[in-house]
Amino acid sequence: MSVKTKKRGRPAGTENQLGSEAIIDAAKGLMLKEGKVPSIRALALSLAVDPMAIYHYFANKAALLEAITTSLVDDIYQPATEDDWEVELNKLCESYLSLLAHYPGLLETLLSMTSLGPAEKFRERFLTVIAPLNLDAIATSNAEALLIDYLHGFALAMKCNQTQSPLNPSHLSGPLSLYCRALRTKDS
Numbered sequence: 001m002s003v004k005t006k007k008r009g010r011p012a013g014t015e016n017q018l019g020s021e022a023i024i025d026a027a028k029g030l031m032l033k034e035g036k037v038p039s040i041r042a043l044a045l046s047l048a049v050d051p052m053a054i055y056h057y058f059a060n061k062a063a064l065l066e067a068i069t070t071s072l073v074d075d076i077y078q079p080a081t082e083d084d085w086e087v088e089l090n091k092l093c094e095s096y097l098s099l100l101a102h103y104p105g106l107l108e109t110l111l112s113m114t115s116l117g118p119a120e121k122f123r124e125r126f127l128t129v130i131a132p133l134n135l136d137a138i139a140t141s142n143a144e145a146l147l148i149d150y151l152h153g154f155a156l157a158m159k160c161n162q163t164q165s166p167l168n169p170s171h172l173s174g175p176l177s178l179y180c181r182a183l184r185t186k187d188s
Contacts, residue, residue, distance in 0.1 A: 018049055020057045020067065027068045028103075035104035037065060062115065069110060070117040072099060079129045086180045088129045093151060093176060096122065097169040100155040107155050122148070133183055143183060150175070 026046050030038035040061060044051040058064040077095035079088040100107050110118055126144055135143065154175075158167040 018047060018053060018057075023047065023054055023057055023064070024068055024071050027064070028072065031068070031103050031105065037068065037105065037109050040064070065109065065113065066115040066117045069106070069113065070121055072103060072106065073118040073121040075099065076122070076125065079125055081128055081131065085129050085132050086177075089126075089180065090173060090176055092125055092129055093147070093172055094169040096151060097155055097158065097172065100151075101158055101169070104159075107152060107159070111152065119148075130183065135183070147179065150179070 023043065027038055027043055030042060030046060034042075038046070040051045040054055044054055047053075054064065058067065073096075076099055077091045079092055123144065126147070127140070130140065130143065154167070154172065158169075161167045
């Protein structure tokens with residue numbers, strides 16, 4: 001007589017050790033495949049563990065969601081401080097839009113979150129790019145808000161535009177050039 005074994009807890013001593021990175025990587029893969037943040041149950045099923053095992057690493061779904069999105073945003077372009085700030089800003093923005101296009105549902109997830117972890121990752125990089133401008137705190141805050149709102153609108157337009165010549169991150173250069181001109185004017 002054979003006994004059916006249950007999938008419970010962390011896998012026992014296999015090369016596929018369960019950990020926070022493995023969980024995040026699996027969640028990213030499911031996001032690509034399904035176009036949305038996976039449920040804890042779906043994530044556990046893909047990892048062949050009991051759903052409660054995930055809670056060993058993440059206190060709740062919100063903590064897992066923050067870790068996933070922060071990890072995704074952490075993968076965007078890391079600007080070089082010694083290079084031309086306009087070129088670096090363009091690379092950062094294109095990288096962010098590419099990420100949003102690559103992971104369907106990510107924009108909606110980011111906009112619905114109460115956590116600031118992913119936003120702080122982008123903000124750090126944005127501040128690195130515009131540091132040579134020496135903008136005051138108000139101008140920096142306004143520049144950041146304007147850019148983020150524009151990028152999120154652009155990402156939504158990319159998602160909705162199904163015409164013969166769909167939008168992509170390379171279409172950003174013209175509007176971004178105008179934005180940079182405004183920042184240069186504020187600097188002088």
